[in-house]
Structures are given as C-alpha cells and as structure tokens.
Amino acid sequence: MKKILEENLYGQSGWRMIIKRFKKHKLAVVSLWFLCIVVVLAIFAPVIAPYDPNKVTGSFGRPPTLEHWLGTDQIGRDMLSRLLYATRCSLLVGFAATIISTIIGVILGLVSGYFGGFVDNIIMRITDTIMSFPYILLVLVAAAIFEPGLWNIILILGLVDWPGVARLVRGSVLSLRETDFIKGDMVAGMPRRYILFSEILPNTIAPVLVYATTVFAISILDEAALSFLGMGVQPPTASLGNILNGAESITILTSKFWLWIPAGLIVILLVISINFIGDALRDAVDPTA
Amino acid sequence: MFHKEIKEPLMRIENLRKDYPAKGTGLIGHKNMIHSVDGIDLTIYEGETLGIVGESGCGKSTMGRQMVALERPTSGRVLYKEQDISNMPAGQLQKIRTEFQMIFQDSTSSLNPRKQIYDILAAPMLYHGIVKKENISHEINRLLNLVGLPSSVRHRYPHEFSGGQRQRIGIAKALSLKPKLIVCDEPVSALDVSVQAQVLNLLRQLQEELRLTYVFIGHGLGAVHYISNRIAVMYLGKIVEVADTEELFNNPIHPYSKALFDASPLPDPKCRHRDRIVLSGEIPSAAALPGGCRFHTRCPYAVDSCREMEPKLESISAGSNHLSACPVMSDNLRRRDFSNGREENKDN
Amino acid sequence: MEGRKIKIIKYIIKRIFTALPVLLGITIIDFIIMSLAGSPLEMMAGPRVTAGAVEVKAVKLGLDQPVYQQYLNWLSQLLKGNLGYSIKNYQPVSEIIGSHIGPTFLLMGTSIIIGLIIAVPFGIYSAVHRYTKRDYALVSLSFLGSSIPSFFLSLIFIYVFTVRLGWLPSSGMTTVGGEGGVLDIIKHMIMPSMILAISIAGSNIRYIRSSVLEILQQDYLRTAKSKGIGRFLTINKHGLRNALIPIVTVLGMQIPMLFGGAVIIEQVFSWPGLGLITMNAITGRDYPVIMGVCLLTAVVVLAANLLTDIVYALVDPTIKYQ
Numbered sequence: 005m006k007k008i009l010e011e012n013l014y015g016q017s018g019w020r021m022i023i024k025r026f027k028k029h030k031l032a033v034v035s036l037w038f039l040c041i042v043v044v045l046a047i048f049a050p051v052i053a054p055y056d057p058n059k060v061t062g063s064f065g066r067p068p069t070l071e072h073w074l075g076t077d078q079i080g081r082d083m084l085s086r087l088l089y090a091t092r093c094s095l096l097v098g099f100a101a102t103i104i105s106t107i108i109g110v111i112l113g114l115v116s117g118y119f120g121g122f123v124d125n126i127i128m129r130i131t132d133t134i135m136s137f138p139y140i141l142l143v144l145v146a147a148a149i150f151e152p153g154l155w156n157i158i159l160i161l162g163l164v165d166w167p168g169v170a171r172l173v174r175g176s177v178l179s180l181r182e183t184d185f186i187k188g189d190m191v192a193g194m195p196r197r198y199i200l201f202s203e204i205l206p207n208t209i210a211p212v213l214v215y216a217t218t219v220f221a222i223s224i225l226d227e228a229a230l231s232f233l234g235m236g237v238q239p240p241t242a243s244l245g246n247i248l249n250g251a252e253s254i255t256i257l258t259s260k261f262w263l264w265i266p267a268g269l270i271v272i273l274l275v276i277s278i279n280f281i282g283d284a285l286r287d288a289v290d291p292t293a
Numbered sequence: 294m295f296h297k298e299i300k301e302p303l304m305r306i307e308n309l310r311k312d313y314p315a316k317g318t319g320l321i322g323h324k325n326m327i328h329s330v331d332g333i334d335l336t337i338y339e340g341e342t343l344g345i346v347g348e349s350g351c352g353k354s355t356m357g358r359q360m361v362a363l364e365r366p367t368s369g370r371v372l373y374k375e376q377d378i379s380n381m382p383a384g385q386l387q388k389i390r391t392e393f394q395m396i397f398q399d400s401t402s403s404l405n406p407r408k409q410i411y412d413i414l415a416a417p418m419l420y421h422g423i424v425k426k427e428n429i430s431h432e433i434n435r436l437l438n439l440v441g442l443p444s445s446v447r448h449r450y451p452h453e454f455s456g457g458q459r460q461r462i463g464i465a466k467a468l469s470l471k472p473k474l475i476v477c478d479e480p481v482s483a484l485d486v487s488v489q490a491q492v493l494n495l496l497r498q499l500q501e502e503l504r505l506t507y508v509f510i511g512h513g514l515g516a517v518h519y520i521s522n523r524i525a526v527m528y529l530g531k532i533v534e535v536a537d538t539e540e541l542f543n544n545p546i547h548p549y550s551k552a553l554f555d556a557s558p559l560p561d562p563k564c565r566h567r568d569r570i571v572l573s574g575e576i577p578s579a580a581a582l583p584g585g586c587r588f589h590t591r592c593p594y595a596v597d598s599c600r601e602m603e604p605k606l607e608s609i610s611a612g613s614n615h616l617s618a619c620p621v622m623s624d625n626l627r628r629r630d631f632s633n634g635r636e637e638n639k640d641n
Numbered sequence: 642m643e644g645r646k647i648k649i650i651k652y653i654i655k656r657i658f659t660a661l662p663v664l665l666g667i668t669i670i671d672f673i674i675m676s677l678a679g680s681p682l683e684m685m686a687g688p689r690v691t692a693g694a695v696e697v698k699a700v701k702l703g704l705d706q707p708v709y710q711q712y713l714n715w716l717s718q719l720l721k722g723n724l725g726y727s728i729k730n731y732q733p734v735s736e737i738i739g740s741h742i743g744p745t746f747l748l749m750g751t752s753i754i755i756g757l758i759i760a761v762p763f764g765i766y767s768a769v770h771r772y773t774k775r776d777y778a779l780v781s782l783s784f785l786g787s788s789i790p791s792f793f794l795s796l797i798f799i800y801v802f803t804v805r806l807g808w809l810p811s812s813g814m815t816t817v818g819g820e821g822g823v824l825d826i827i828k829h830m831i832m833p834s835m836i837l838a839i840s841i842a843g844s845n846i847r848y849i850r851s852s853v854l855e856i857l858q859q860d861y862l863r864t865a866k867s868k869g870i871g872r873f874l875t876i877n878k879h880g881l882r883n884a885l886i887p888i889v890t891v892l893g894m895q896i897p898m899l900f901g902g903a904v905i906i907e908q909v910f911s912w913p914g915l916g917l918i919t920m921n922a923i924t925g926r927d928y929p930v931i932m933g934v935c936l937l938t939a940v941v942v943l944a945a946n947l948l949t950d951i952v953y954a955l956v957d958p959t960i961k962y963q
Binding site: 031132133134135136137139140141144145146148149221225228229232233234235248251252254257264268272275279280 | 659662663666667670674677781784785787788789790791792793796797799800804897898900901902904905908909919920923924926931932934935938939942943946
C-alpha cells in the first residue's frame, strides 16, 4: 500500500504537486469555491435572475422583501437581478482585459527576452514609459477620448495592463535562455520557433498564471472605479461600479443601504478571493520564494 | 607509440580566442576584457578521446561551447572536417551541426522539466528528418536501450529519474542525431562516484560501438585519466601541455601539469611523482594576465626569461607528440636525457 | 572605496541616460493623445467663423506644418514651461496645476506617512511571528485592505463618520464660511488620508513582511541570535538598516498608485487637488489640462523611480551596477 502511494507521488507531474500544495491554503480553497459559485451564477444569470434587470416593476426604492430579496431601485428595477447581471458584466470585463493584456505581455516579453539587444531595449523603454503614467489616469484619459462603454473599457484595460506581464516573461526567458536544455536545443540545431514556443513558453506559464490573477483582481477594481466615476460601463447596462455610482447621492447613501452595500461587498469578496487564490498559487508554484 | 594507426583530424582549432567584457565597467571609458580563451591551437583526431583538464575558470568550458558553435569566437576559427563552423551562416550551420553534439554537466537543467522523455528525444530527430515519423517510437526504444534504460521510461518526466539516469538520457539525446563528435562538458562531476564509473563505462562502450570521437572536459583527473587517450592541460585560457594519457601522467613536463597531478591524488600509485609541487599564490585574474609565461607568478621554477617571453607550445623532442609550453623544463629534460645517454655510453 | 564612488557615479549617469528615452516617450504619448483628441480648430469652428479665418488661425498655430514639426514646436514650448491654455477658462495650464498641486501633495504625503506607520510595524511583527495565528490574521487583513475599492470605503466612512456620527466633514479642504486654520484642514483631511493610507498599508504589509523574512534568514542575523542578542534587539540593530531598502522601493512604487488613488478620492471628497481638476477636465474634455497633468505626473513618477534606484545604490553595498 505504501509503495503504491509513493509511486503515485513520484508518478505525478508538476501540476499535481502544485494542486497538492495549493490545497494547504484553506482560505484559498474557500475562495476558489466562492469564485466558482459566483462565476456559475454570473454565467447563468439569465436563467437564475427572477426579473429582467432592466424591467421596471411595480415598487420603487423598496427595501428587501420576499418578492424582491434585495429590494428595488428608485426606478423600480429588481436589485438581485441587476446585481447578478452586474457581476456577470464585471467578471467579463476583468477576464477579457486579463486575457488581452496577458497575450500582449507574453508575446512582447518573449520577443524582448529572446532576441535581446536593440529590440529588447525598445520594448523595455516602451514598457517603462507606460508604467510611468499613473494607471487610472491613463485609463481615464483613454476612456474620455474613446466613447466609454463595455468593449472599449475591456480594450483600454487590456492595452494598459501588459507591461507587468511583459517584464515577468522577459525575466524568465532571460533565465531560461541560460539553461542547458535551451543550449542543447541550439546545439541540436533546433529552429527558433521551436525553442521559443515549445521550450520556453510552457516554462513561463506558471508564473504568468499567478501574475494574471493579480491583473484579474486589478481589472475588476478598475472597472468598478471607472464606472463609479461614470467613465466606464454605461447605464442601463448594470455593472458593479455603476450601481455604486448611485450611492453618491446622499439619500441613497443614508437611507437606501440595499442599493449600494451588496454591490460593494461583491466587489470586495471577488477581489479578495482572487487575491487569496493568486497568493496560494504563487506559493504552490514556487514554494522556495 | 603514437602512430599505431594513421588518424585523420576531425576538428582543428586555430588560434581560437574568446573575450568577455568584465562586469562592473561603466558606460563610457574602456572596458576590461576577460580573455577566457586566449589563442588555442588544437587538433582532434577521429576516434580518439581528448581529455581537457584545468582549474575552474581556465576557459575549458568556453572552448567546449565554441567547439559546438554555441558561441562565436572573438577571433580564430574552429574547423570541422575542414569547414569553418565558427563563422558559418546560420542556415548552413543548422544542417552540419547535428554531427557534433554536447553532453552537459548538470543533468537537471539539460532536460526540459515540462516534457516527457519521449518528446525530448523525438523533437530533434523529427526536425532533422533523421528518423521517419512511423519509426520514431522504435528509434526511441532503441536509444533508451542503448544507454541502458528500459523503454518503459519514455513517458516519464525528467524529475522522476536519478542524476545518473538523467545523464543517460542526456547521452541518448546527444546520440539521437547520430553525431561524429561529442563534447562532454564535465558530464560526471555532478554524480556520485559509483555512478560516475557506470556513466564513464557507458561512454566508452558507446564509443566503441558507434566509433565516436569525444572531447572530454573534466574537473576530476580520475575520470579524465580513465577515459582519455590524450590529454590537454589548460591554464588561464591557454593550453600548456598536450600528450598521450600515460605519457602525461608518468612524465609531466610543465610545472603546472605537475602541480595539478600532485594536487589530486590518484588511486593508482604508479602515477604518483616523487617531487611534489604545491602551488602557492593566487590564480591571476583572466582580465589582467601576467606578461610572459602566464604561470610564472605561481611557478617554483620560474626564471627571468619566463617573465618576459610568452612560451610556445612545442614538442619536447623532435617527432614527439608530447607538446609542452615550458622551455625551461624541456631544456632540463633534454640535458638530463643527454647526460643519461652519456652514462649509458660509459657503461658500455 | 574610491572605486566604489566612481562606480556609483557612473551608475547614476547611466541610469539618467536610460531615463531620457522614457521621458521622450512620455512626451510623444502625451502629444499623440492630444492630437487624437482633436484639433483646437474644431472647437473654435462654428457658424460665424469663416473658413478663411480658420485657415489663418491654423497657420498661426502652426497646424499647417508636418506633424513632427508640430511636435517639436510643442516640445520647445513645453521646455519653456508653457503647457498650453485651458479650453474652458483660458487660464494657463501651468497656473491651474500650480494652484492645485499643493493640496494633492499634502494629501499624498500624509497618506504615505500614515500608511508606512501602519505597514512597517505590522509587516515586521508578522514576519517575526511567522505562521502564527496573528501572522495569518495580519496577512488576511492586509489582503482586505488592498481589496476594498477606495471609493466604497469612502462611502462607508462618509456614512459612518459624517451621516451617522456627524464627526467629520465629507467635502472640501476647509469649511465654507468658517474661520479656517490648520485644525480645520486636518479635520477635512482625516477621512481621505486614512482611506489612502489603508490601501497603501494593505499592499505593503505583505511586501515588508517578505523582505523582513528574507533578512531574518540571512546568516548574520542567525549569528547575532546565537550570540544571545534578543530577538527584538537583533531586528532593530541588524535588520532594520537592511529593511530600509525595501521601504525605499515601496515608496518609489507607491507614487504612481497614489496619483491614481488621488483622482478617485479627491473626486469623492471634493478635495481641491490635481485629481479633482483632472476629473473635471476629463468630463469637460479639457484636453490641455488633462495632458498637462498626465505629463507632470509621469515626470514625477519617472523622477521618483530614478531617485529610488539611486538611493538604492547608495544604501545597498551589494548592488551590481550593470
């Protein structure tokens, strides 16, 4: 029996060890469950939501009742339904922006690290330049120039977020390039595309994945901030940020807590659980760090 | 003793140099250069094992990487079958370079940790069209068996093997391209002593079966002595002595070779020398080489001329393939031989 | 020692040289965004303006010249300190920035200090008591601090301290019609600076914790410990100097984040700083003002990074100057 156990342990690929170490972080496991549930709820929002999020029902600005679990807003829309759709929207923005910036960052980082020299210099200076602009300010300016809206926000966040990924990938390419298995590939006369995409790229996936969780969390926060400032997702489309935008009005803030507290809580819970997951992943991928 | 059979040169190294900029120098102003390989001439004959020994930092690994065109020389050339591989266009090099492969020291980093053995071995063979796709599985089994591993391991990952086993896979990887020459860069120095012997025996056996030529870069003299036919001793980027293995161990001429052999005890007592040399003084930096003979700062036999003239690597006696870069000791030897000869004459 | 000095000076010169292309890049991006936003002619165009007048104006503004020439003109104006004029009230942008930069720096400076006062002791405490319940609690709290959107926290603070308790004012820098004074400003500053400080502390407790952990594992501390020097003394005497290095880095990293945070916080609390005028400029499409602020902040960030690297070089004797 023990032998089998041992064999299982040694027969595992790196990913299984990572999962095993990840499971040690209780908060991260809870967070992962939470995130999964929220994602499922968001995906199936059209099925789950009790009302159409934009339909005006009979009651206006009502506190939570059995009919409307989270009450209704001032123009009579069901808050639970709006919240479900808003979560869906915020997750979409975060996810899509993360994908875009990760792809851009990975490609630029690979190119920069592998070819080095002049190309590397140019890419790194561009990276420095973009990183010098205060992030939110850059996004706000971009949002002001291009019409604010769901897809523009995704594009803007995606186009601004890549420098961190690019630096990370470049760093790991630089260290991988010095390893003997890459030297062995060169001695074996393997082509550049093989070395870059088949040998180097798979070895950068783990750190990039960890970093992507951070980008995901930041993107969700940024969408919320932008929409809160009125420069993000535009009503009537619900997003967590523009629901909170309503709370700037003093009557909502003081007497209609159900209109802003739940949206804020969801943002916090989403971001904190993504951060916990990212932290545990970082630890699981590289336990020595 | 040497011309038992006439050997063809497989690789010739001509006046090879490699300089690196020293770290820590500024943007403006002149840069210090480290002369890692500093003018080497060497010929590697088909079918032999040429051992290369020297302290760490003497440039032996740099030279090894230049032999397989991993690094371009600062000047000089490396000729493989009379073709200059050190300045060859990339496309042309791509085709010929399968013929000279390398085995690395660190078996952990020489195999991609995210790939199964099968994929590690298959990719280069398929790329170069050495094996047809339908035969690849068979070929991988053959290679694994050749290096003494069961073919069942092919779907495992590198971290599931021991150091010795990984080095066997490294050897299989080098062999997969059917090379003529293999540069072994300290292939056993990271292994346990018992495993070292196994890997060395494997290398020897493969050499006989496949008629390979080895350049064996070594740190420990034991391994180099065991596997090499001929040995070159390197000091600070230059070769100071070359000779057949037994000749070198029994009769080292250069004081550095003597010191090197004295410093590492060999299991074979016959190879010990009576007059031990223990090196004193620091090894000079390769960025600021001493003038004249670069060993004179640590050499107990140094005379004035050593500080002025850089000695050449020359035969110790006419027609001998024992070359040494110490004219002082070579002269001594000739004088001793001469007086020995006179004594013999007297007896007659 | 002499050699080290020369090395540091060389490194600083080199570092300044690498910052120059970035500075140039910043101005180019700035100029591109300005051009993308539309030419000033469109804004003056109207039914009463003839095409001829527009053309005359275009020549006067140099808009008939090639783009690179326009950029160079703009750049030379920039070097003279001319950032252009606001579209809304024709005030020079440099003047607008000059009159609002004070409150922003006041808010940012206070927040950094409070943030570090929270983060440094907690980070060190957490590192020293690694893997205890208190450590986990602190780390979780720091995650919470960096996960709360600052505007949501602001809403909660306003709800609690202004609406419910009525202790603190929720907008402006001074009480309108009040007698003003330092106390009044402090009262107005408590909430915005606390909120910024919380997010600074949140992201930095973990950073300081891991830096201190790294230091604790180094040999000289183990030696000091084995000599019987108490744990607290050890950390203070030997570790703190080295812990200063990550704090310097933190300060450098914080500045771009703070500028971003200030935009939101100043908006919520109507704090009369750069963030507020930027937000007003953005909603009013007042591009010269927006880009002036962007340029200024980018240059400040660049300078902060440069300064961080230099201080780093001075503090850390083991850094490699490459």
